[in-house]
Amino acid sequence: MTWLTVDRSQKAPLIRQIYKQLRTKILNGELSAGYRLPSTRQLAEELEVSRNVVLEAYDQLLAEGFLEGRLGAGTFVAEGAYLKKTESNTSYMLEGSFSKDNNTIIDFRSGIPALDLFPRKQWGQLAKRVSIETDHSLFGYDSPEGRIELRTVLSDYLLRTRGVECHPEQLVITTGATQALTLIAKLLISANDKVIIEDPITHEIQTIFQSYGATLLPIRVDKNGMVISQIPYGIKPAFIFVTPSHQFPIGGTLPIQRRIQLIEYARKVDSYIVEDDYDSEFRYEGPSISSLQGLDPNRTIYIGTFSKILSPALRLGYLILPPELVERGRTLKYFSDLHTPSLEQLTLALFIKEGHLEKHIFRMKKIYRKRRDFLKEQLFNEFGDTVKIHGDSTGLHLVAELDGVHFTDNLLSKLHDHGIKVYPVELHTINEGFYSNYIILGFGNLDEVKIAEGVTKFNRILLK
């Protein structure tokens, strides 16, 4: 039996080494059906290993059906354990398609909070407390709509801070806002349905709705958000999708008159309104704006997220559904991922209940306001009259309109090559060509040093 070897310098246990060699030889046909293996005693002596080692290797092969033992006759290779080889390409190395930018790049990506200011100590301590102190039923399967502790504090918080009217039973905790969008699409879109949507609007949202068969009916936005008067009658859309607190990306806030027009339209055509409220906690001009949902809770589906006020890494968002949609919403959530991870939900519930969230928002709002003011100052310093700024009253980004610049793919990759990443509004348009000189500048995760360097470099490259 020179065809079996053991190597004591290898990490793999001896049993595994013997098992693997025999298994391979049976699979590839070197040892064919009916071949009689040496006795365990004999093989153990040849390989200078303990007999138990060989016994265990044989046992595993017997259990898996590679071998069969005939009483008193020994151990044989079983029938049907030969597998023809095919060309293998598992050694083919895949490129990470979503590869990380290295740290030298100044990235004006929108919607990223200040990652270095996440309240990591408080969060970590609460996470530990939840894991150690909660009743052990926490570790079982949970309800698709999410933990009642979180839904209760959240509905209080939303009423207090956002004028959202909801009973905890109307809330479905989701694995981030993206999942909330997917659930809405599943809930409301049938093939060939129309969805009325702001234009421009987050590209990913367009993709999600289209992937469920919707035809998008774009309505243009101005500095006050969606121009409601442009919505055509004579159709019944699956829903109307709006970002009324802070239009993405242009940044307008929908005034009460348009809100009422929108609700009246939705009532007339008997359609739902989907309100995506992604960053309105950070409002710098005047007091915070109440939700659209509060005006007609039976017709409005509200999407919220903790990605901007805490961290996108948590993947915690939520849906508020009109009572008639709750049951189906929960079922769809169940078949998506059963429920969102429970320990994080409970950690967040404590974080809100103990007042940390509101303190954190209060603190971050001051920091983001400073960053926003500084970014505006830098833009005016560099670009003077040739820049107009839009949508800076709220949130973690603003839009800069630059006279005579066209953000072509060429220009964008030139900027990228020089270490500046900016995001054109045209990336998010449905009807193209109206925003070719508009750029989205996120400032949440950039300190003043990076903002200053970024804007200066940006201008220098544009001038080249």
Added chain:
Amino acid sequence: MTWLTVDRSQKAPLIRQIYKQLRTKILNGELSAGYRLPSTRQLAEELEVSRNVVLEAYDQLLAEGFLEGRLGAGTFVAEGAYLKKTESNTSYMLEGSFSKDNNTIIDFRSGIPALDLFPRKQWGQLAKRVSIETDHSLFGYDSPEGRIELRTVLSDYLLRTRGVECHPEQLVITTGATQALTLIAKLLISANDKVIIEDPITHEIQTIFQSYGATLLPIRVDKNGMVISQIPYGIKPAFIFVTPSHQFPIGGTLPIQRRIQLIEYARKVDSYIVEDDYDSEFRYEGPSISSLQGLDPNRTIYIGTFSKILSPALRLGYLILPPELVERGRTLKYFSDLHTPSLEQLTLALFIKEGHLEKHIFRMKKIYRKRRDFLKEQLFNEFGDTVKIHGDSTGLHLVAELDGVHFTDNLLSKLHDHGIKVYPVELHTINEGFYSNYIILGFGNLDEVKIAEGVTKFNRILLK
């Protein structure tokens, strides 16, 4: 102005009280467009509050468009801020549809690990460490395929313990195995495709595949899992779905001959195999069985989960994809929920890396084996010759076949009324009627006291 009141005993701040009353009166038409509000000074005096309070309430209403200020002329109710009321039904209370059973019920639900033995202290300490010590980039958006730290330790672990061959780049971390199933459905099923599947098989899995348009082609199982020879030729299924390590629910382990037959079939019709490996870490008879995936990694999609070896509350599972499917798999994951929560992924990576997982499995296997042995003993004590036990070599459940019993809905609810919850195999069949006297008994989360009490009661009620 007797129509505005403030109540200092209320929790709501005075600003909010004034704001809300004015807003309501404007929305419902009590105060109509053009109405001139009292000056802030005047209203402050009437209500006996500070002028700033009134100023802030007015400011908010101005910002939201309910009011407009005309220079030197005062503050007026704006046009278009009146919203007609509709019948409201938000006060309608929803019943929790997935209500919890109370604690007095003995629940033989399968697939629930011992919740009181979750390693909560280690997990809590690691979660805290991850939150406090990791680089702050952790708190940003992450890659859809999951953290490389987790994918690396997981691919080592899977090769070592399960004979799974995968490069970390082939892994996609999912929000539980249910999401993995959904992603596979999206990846491989087109409307009217056929899916070859074991019968019986988890009911939820059937629902998921059907909801993506698949027609299920059931193949019966015996004590060795799917009877591969029964698969018809002449069709090209989207994939063949199997639970080869521990068929759910019947419990067979697919022998090597059938595995090879299955792979040869899949090669001939050029189809994928989906291997769901949900609890094979707990193998009580003989050594653990290698994965099917290891035999043909280019043709097999492997689904794994941490729900049984750790806790379902974590919602951590994974997919191993052949290289050609990786790119699309990541994209579909991205549009489902961007990625699975990062902090938990990193906590799990540490948990595996520091050896806690394998220690935990080792410890739990001994406990589950004792529970299984005890359950079998109790069943034989109570039912004697009239019970046959199936599929008890692995995992957290076994199947009991009871002579002359039919688990009708009536009988099941009678059992439930007496505090015993059992799950009939018929719940999971596609072709009905072959398993009416088979019952699934999960034992992972039941201690010996509960098992003894449960089996005794079970028999007593059957005899009634």
